[in-house]
Amino acid sequence: MPSKPVPARSPNTPPTDWDRVAANPEFRDLMKAKVRFIVPATIFFVVYYFALPILVGYAPDFMSTPVVGVVNIAYLFALSQFFMAWTLAWLYMRAADRFDAMGKRILEHLAQSAETKKERD
Amino acid sequence: MSTPLVMFLVFIAITLGITWWAARRTAGASAYFAAGRRIKGWQNGIAVAGDYMSAASFLGIAGIIAFQGYDGFLYSVGWLVAYLTVLLIVAEPLRNAGKYTMADVLAYRLKPRPVRAMAALSTLTVSTFYMIAQMVGAGTLVALLLKGSGITYNRAVVMVGVLMVAYVVFGGMLATTWVQIVKAILLIGGAILLSILVMAHFGFSFPAFFDAIAHVKDGDKIVNFLNPGLRYKPPYGALDLISLGLALIFGTAGLPHILVRFYTVPDAKTARVSVVWAMAIIGGFYIMTTFLGFGAATILGKAFIASHGGTNMSAPLLAQALGGDILFAFISSIAFATILAVVAGLTISASTSFAHDFYDNVIHHGKVHNPQASVRVARVTAFVVGAVAIAIAIVLGPTFNVAFLVALAFAVAASANLPVILLSIFWRRFTTEGAVWGLASGLLSSLVLIVMSPSIMGVDAPTVAASARHLIQMRPIFPLENPGILSIPLGFLGALFGTLTSRVDPQAEAKFTELEVRANTGLGSEKAVAH
DSSP states (O other), rough: SHHHHHHHHOTOOOOHHHHHHHOOOOHHHHHHHHHHHHHHHHHHHHHHHHHHHHHHHOHHHHHHHHTTTTEEHHHHHHOOOOHHHHHHHHHHHHHHHHHHHHHHHHHHHHHHHHHHHHHHH | OOOHHHHHHHHHHHHHHHHHHHTTTTTSHHHHHHHHGGHHHHHHHHHHHHHHHIIIIIHHHHHHHHHHHHHEEEEHHHHHHHHHIIIIHHHHHHHHOOSSHHHHHHHHHHHHHHHHHHHHHHHHHHHHHHHHHHHHHHHHHHHHHHHTTTTHHHHHHHHHHHHHHHHHHHHHHHHHHHHHHHHHHHHHHHHHHHHHHHHHHTOOHHHHHHHHHHHOOOOOEEEOTSSOOSSSSSTTTTHHHHHHHHHHHHHHHGGGGHHHHGSSSSHHHHHHHHHHHHHHHHHHHHHHHHHHHHHIIIOOOOOHHHHHOOOHHHHHHHHHHHHHHHHHHHHHHHHHHHHHHHHHHHHHHHHHHIIIIIIIIIIIIIIOOOOHHHHHHHHHHHHHHHHHHHHHHHHHOSSSOOHHHHHHHHHHHHHHHHHHHHHHOOOOTTOOHHHHHHHHHHHHHHHHHTSSSSTBOOOOOOSSSGGSSSSBSSSOSOOOOHHHHHHHHHHHHHHHHHHHSSSSHHHHHHHHHHHHHHHHTTTTTTOOOOO
16 A cells, blocks of 8 residues: 555646645645634634533523523523624634735736746747 | 505515516526626625525514524524634635535535535425425415415415516526515515514613513413523423534535525625625624514514414514504515525525536536526426425425424535535545535435424324324424434534545545635636626
């Protein structure tokens, strides 16, 4: 069994744009930046969200504790989910603008290197 | 003719007018299926919101809250938070990698024919499930609206079906997008109006409103509707709530009719902007379900709603109590337009999937043939899917809450579609066998568990009316209403099993690099079409 995955193309064929972009350090940086935002954000919202049905399901008496007048923890926590979702969406929009700029730079560099290659030929 | 009927007909005339206008401007396959990829971000956001806010949101949630208080509000919460899954994980890669349907992303790396065949089957199932709920909502609504005119639940269901087919067959994606936009604006407007009227009823005093919610008369008892536990009771209530949460949070990102919306925009950035627009609109609407649902609970009461059309009629009945017949007709026509538009959206995604995935790629091996033929196949599929949904809605009858029915469609989508979408975007080793196993195990397990659940199985006392009886007179085998907690893991396990028992697919792995680059940079993605 070869330990490395079998290459899809024979070694003689030149690497495609895809391979070149994938190997590009700028692209690896983009991927790292995305993971750094998306993974913690996803874990956060999944935990925050599932705290609601779990608490409501297993600690209904605690959740029924009134906080403001008759309004209880259960209702306030449910309401807070809306603001959590909107805030996280807004934060992602800001982060994604940064990802877009990085992606655009990668594509520009790719186009440039293609041009210089053409001139050499 | 009565006022409700006149207003109703005017409204339908307006929406069909929009369809006709859009139909004149529609040409070519890309225009029919994806509106030429020229839809703007905010427009698409409103359309996504429109597709999402179905009979379940307007009629169903208001009804569940009116009957079971706080527990119903949890549907509202889950349905908004679900968009974070769409925004953070699915929308942009999908837009960059695909062309017309969800299966494009799977077929990008994997062997197209088996994957597309399974994906088309799953899309048809989810869409049909979703559509059944809309048909039930429409049927009860029209039967209530035109009470005394001889139009029964069954006839109303058939009526919606015919209108729906007209929409899709003549309009295509562009028409349904515009219909969604008009309807979403009307729906939001109607909800705001009703919320203001509810608050006016309580002298614009939040303490008075919440105090009334904490003291709802249910028979001769006083019940606090803000407290959890009115729907989800021990021993299985807590598990059922978590199961529902899983279905909602992970189902949205697997809904074919929402996913196809991301192909109508020019690029990934616009897809993202449209999700955020949708989240703003949907969230605003779902917060208002507090007023609609609790308003109906406090002002009308369960007994009154139950004897005047049932759980799904809470919002229209509330309108009647607060604003008389005219408001009743207005809110009812908004609800009807909502259903019509959602059904059209569902039909187009189901028919697109069948035409593009099954007809073009499975039968014709993806070779270029007459594109007019595939548009024709899509139109025929629209007829067939509509007919199946109509038939099942008539069998089920008008007693099911439509939000509950739609949550089952979410469970199927979360179990069958989401695992394979995620794994094909993020797992290099994922294979064709994995996708087929994942789709099949998620689809089958969710369907089987729904049939074995207390919604279908149960032993009724002989006194229970025929329309309210369980379809299978046996003790339920699966104790939860929603299958998500078991069927979603089974969907993932199926995909894992299928992948690990199959050979490493070097081509799929090489294509993974391509997909990764394309999904994250937009290199090579489908571009907008010029006029």
